[in-house]
Structures are given as structure tokens and as C-alpha cells.
Amino acid sequence: xxxxxxxxxxxxxxxxxxxxxxxxxxxxxxxxxxxxxxxxxxxxxxxxxxxxxxxxxxxxxxxxxxxxxxxxxxxxxxxxxxxxxxxxxxxxxxxxxxxxxxxxxxxxxxxxxx
Amino acid sequence: xxxxxxxxxxxxxxxxxxxxxxxxxxxxxxxxxxxxxxxxxxxxxxxxxxxxxxxxxxxxxxxxxxxxxxxxxxxxxxxxxxxxxxxxxxxxxxxxxxxxxxxxxxxxxxxxxxxx
Numbered sequence: 001x002x003x004x005x006x007x008x009x010x011x012x013x014x015x016x017x018x019x020x021x022x023x024x025x026x027x028x029x030x031x032x033x034x035x036x037x038x039x040x041x042x043x044x045x046x047x048x049x050x051x052x053x054x055x056x057x058x059x060x061x062x063x064x065x066x067x068x069x070x071x072x073x074x075x076x077x078x079x080x081x082x083x084x085x086x087x088x089x090x091x092x093x094x095x096x097x098x099x100x101x102x103x104x105x106x107x108x109x110x111x112x113x114x
Numbered sequence: 115x116x117x118x119x120x121x122x123x124x125x126x127x128x129x130x131x132x133x134x135x136x137x138x139x140x141x142x143x144x145x146x147x148x149x150x151x152x153x154x155x156x157x158x159x160x161x162x163x164x165x166x167x168x169x170x171x172x173x174x175x176x177x178x179x180x181x182x183x184x185x186x187x188x189x190x191x192x193x194x195x196x197x198x199x200x201x202x203x204x205x206x207x208x209x210x211x212x213x214x215x216x217x218x219x220x221x222x223x224x225x226x227x228x229x230x
Contacts, residue, residue, distance in 0.1 A: 033217060042118075042205050042220030043159070056217045088157060100147040100166075100209045103218065105159035 002027070004093050004106035012112045013081050021076045021109045025093030031055075032074040033103060034066055035090040043090055049074055050097035078111075086113045117141065118208050118221035126227045127196050135191045135224045137206030143167075148189045149207040150180070153223070159205070165189065196228045 005024045013019050025032050031050045035043035048056040049068035068074045072093075078085055088110050092103035119138045127133045139148065150162040163173065165182055173180045177194045193200055206221040213219075 035220075042207075042222050044220070045217050048217050058217075090159065092159075098211065100211055102149070102161055102164045104161060105151075107156065107158045110157075 004091055004104055006089075006091050006106040006109050008109060009107070010110045010112075012114065014114050015081055015083060017081050018077065018079045019081060019111060021078075021089050021091075021111070022073065023076070023091030023093075023106060024073045025091075026104055029093035029095050029104075030072055031094045031097050031101070032068055032072065033092045033094075034074070034076045035092065036060075037088040037090055037108070039087070046076070048097075055097055081113045083113050086111060117219045118206055120204075120206055120221040120224045122224045123222070124225045124227070126229060128229050129198060130195050132192060132194050133196050133226065133228075135193075135204050135206075135226065137189045137191065137221060139187050139189065139206070139208045141187075141208060141210055143210045143212050145211060147209040148182070149209070149218070150189075150191050151205045151207065151220075152202045153205065154202040162191075162204075193226075196226075198228050198230055201226060201228045 007022045033048040034046040036046055037043040045058040046060050047066045052068045063079045066076045088108045090108045091106045094101040094103045117140045121136055146167045148165045152160045152162055163180055170182050179192045181190045203223045203225045205223045208219045
């Protein structure tokens, strides 16, 4: 079975632009979570979606938004990009809604904001 | 306050040496889960282990072993007879069902280099 997939792999944007990152979970997994990993740090939780509803939100500004589609894939949108948004964005899927479930991560999208 | 502490930022060992990665966590919950993930240079986080707070039994999986001690709030990870392929950043993580804002809290990671 395919693992979690993310697109694009790399992305370069300039300040003020917006970006959309995509994630497809493992088949059968209904929960998708997004994380931001700044270089040299651990991943930081942004959102969790389960059955198309937001189930959790980390300490990120409203410039960050996400949604989940009927097929359980998800998009993360970031508006008005700042230099500090440069990071590896990781998507993780799990079978159920509980955060205590094991999460399986995708390869990430590396975003560079110039 | 940092909820997951990995005091070792970087560790270097020579191949075949044993190495222990430390993890100390902080929580007020009686029910919680702890995880270890490996992040090789490719960037993808690889799941290694999940342990709930009620199971203090140590676990061994091949060359990997984990020592969970609630009394000291530690969940340490040992690699026996390390290999070059073990070189990666290792993250310890905590999940608290009662916390709606930080679903899974990761530590800062320990970068392990295994030298041939």
C-alpha cells in the first residue's frame, strides 16, 4: 500500500504570496494532521482534520488554514507568506481521530520564502 | 515550558558502539502516550514505537530497546551495536488526550552520527 504522499516536494515563493500544499493519506486513514518543522527543531502541530472537520488547531495565525475533502485528502493554505514560514511542512495520517493513535508521516514539502 | 526535553543535541558514536538517547517529558495527565520517531536525511519521519502511560514494560525490537520510567518521567531509547544507517535525527513525542491545542508535542530532537 502507498504511504502518505505530499505535493509538491519543494516550493519557492516570495513574501506576501500564498501557497497551497497537498496531502493524500494512507488508504483507509480518516485523520490528517499538518506540522511545521523549522530547520533544527521538532515538528510543531498546526491542524488536525477528521471526517472533513477540524479537530484541533495549534498556535498558528489565521493566515494558516486547511481543509479535508471527501476522499480524506487535505490541503494546507498559507496566505501572506512571511520569511519565517520557510520550513518543512509535514502531513501525517492515522486511522482514527484520536491524537494518541500512531501517525504516519509523508516526505514533506519544503517551502522556501524569499 | 518545554513538555518534551531531549537534552542531547548531537551525539557521535563509532560503529558497533551502543548509544542511549534520553527523553524527559512533563504532563499532568494520567493517560498519555509517548512516541519515538526517526528522521533520516531524506526528511520523512519514520515511526519507531508508541507506548501508553499504563504500560511500563520495557520493549526490545532487534537492536532497539526502550526504557520507560514513570517515576522519573523518562522514556529513553537505546541502539545496540550501532550502524551507519542509524545516523538520523531522533524525536521523542508526547500525546495528551486532554490537550486540544497541541495534539502531539515533539521534542527538539537528537542528531545521531554513527561513524564507520
